[in-house]
Amino acid sequence: MPIYEYEHDAAGGCAERFEAFQAMADRPFEKCPKCGAACHRVVSSFSVQGGGKAGLLSRSNLEAHGFSQFTRKGKGYYEKTAGAGPKAISDGR
C-alpha cells in the first residue's frame, strides 16, 4: 500500500505532517485522526516529477530524457512523434 503524506490545514494540531498507509481507492482523511484538526493530503515529491501522466509522455519530456516515441499509423507502420531515430519504421510486411 502506498504511504500518503498529510499536512494540517492550519498551524497547530498535533504535528505538522503525518503519514498514513492507505489503499489507492481509500478516501483521503479530511481530519487528523489524532487531534481532529482539518488536514489535507499532500502529493509526495516522487510522484510530481513530470507533472503527471500527460506530462511524462509529452513530447518535450520524452526528448529531454532521450526517449523516442513512435505512433502506430497503420498495420506494421509507425511514425516518429518524438525524439531521435528514423522518421518512420515498419516491420516490412
Ligand SMILES: [Zn+2]
Ligand atoms: Zn493532528
